[in-house]
Amino acid sequence: MTSQYQDPGQSSWGGGGESGPAMRMALPAVTPMVKRLMLINGVAWVAFFAAFMVDKSVFVVHLLGLSPQVWEANFPLVPVWQVLSYAFLHTVDPTHLLMNMLLLFFFGTMLETMLGSNRFLTLYLGAALCGALFHLMGEWMLGGSAPAIGASGAVLGVLVAAAVLRPDATVFLFFFPVRLKWLATGIVAIDAIRLLIGLKSGQSDMVAHFVHLGGALYGFLAARQGWVRWDPIGRWRQRRDAGRDNRRQVDQERLDGLLEKIHSQGLGSLSGKEKEFLKRVSRKG
Structure with missing residues (x-):
């Protein structure tokens, strides 16, 4: 998940499929854009891990992560690249990357099959951008400055968009079939509840919930309002x-x-x- 160095408690998946007379647990064939995104994220993680082994400072996080502190210090000459670059940077803990890539593999493949590569990439980046804006605004309103990294905002946008377009598709959570609409609703609800608990207690769980909810909101609106038809690349x-x-x-x-x-x-x-x-x-x- 998009993180301030931790993932939210999302579950790993046993497989993905669609509702129908016979539900299968076969792995889907990875689609072209999902494959490219997974490769880019993997290469970026290796590079970040190598940099961290050499110098354990947070320089890379403040350079490529989404850092409200850096934005405030350099306003109006803000590092605008961070609104997308943060989504390709993960913590050195490999589970952070693996969880996001697992979700991207299942639900990104499903969504790219429906939309095509160009439209899928547009939605993915749009969700990452919306998540970034939510994080910056949320941290600004709360007086926080924690940087956010990770693809979770984009991935949750993909998951929610897929759930809106195919609400009754069936996925397997620990080998139990679950409707995609309920899975997406549950994940977003957990994120919102954890955010509210953190706000009430005044203690951060080191998870960028604003990024998650911003990405999820974009995915919902994109699918509901027809923005998924946008194809600026095409x-x-x-x-x-x-x-x-x-x-x-x-x-x-x-x-x-x-x-x-x-x-x-x-x-x-x-x-x-x-x-x-x-x-x-x-x-x-």
């Missing part, structure tokens, strides 16, 4: 490809004109710029 690629096609067409028309000129007037009739254009086109070809 639209950017379409515009990029359209621009490339347009440039190719313009180059082809110019090339045809120059070839006609060479045919009628000879190569010597070309200007220096026209010859340079031919060289550039020939290198591309």
Whole structure:
């Protein structure tokens, strides 16, 4: 979970599946974007672990983690990259990473299968961003400064979105079948209760509950309001490809004109710029 060095008490999963005449406990095939995210998180953990072994200071946490203290000290020149980079940084305790990646494997694979890779990534990053904003605002209101790290806000956004889209899908919790809607509701409720207990007692359990609840809220709204259809990555690629096609067409028309000129007037009739254009086109070809 996204942490101030601890995970909330979420359970490990026996498997994932869907409701139907025959419930299966077979592991799903990991989807492309989930695989990439798991790889990035794994590599980042190894790098952080190595850095921690060399220097046990919290420099990396304050650089890449979501640090309200750093934001306050550097305002308005705040480290904006932290609103996403924190979600790829986990504690040196491997269970922190493994729990998040296990949840991402099951529910991310389910959601990416429904939405496609681009839309899934948009939702994942949106949940991470929303969780970051909740943490910054929550810590500011409470006068706290604890940094947050971990993918839990993004992962809970994925879980809640999947639960909204497929509420009656069945997953296995310690080999017992549970409807996804009740699983997501229970996890979010536990997070909210633990946050309230901490606020009342004035003692932190070292878990970034604001991040979790912010990510969960984004996942809920994204699925309920249809934001999951957003595909800014796909639209950017379409515009990029359209621009490339347009440039190719313009180059082809110019090339045809120059070839006609060479045919009628000879190569010597070309200007220096026209010859340079031919060289550039020939290198591309």
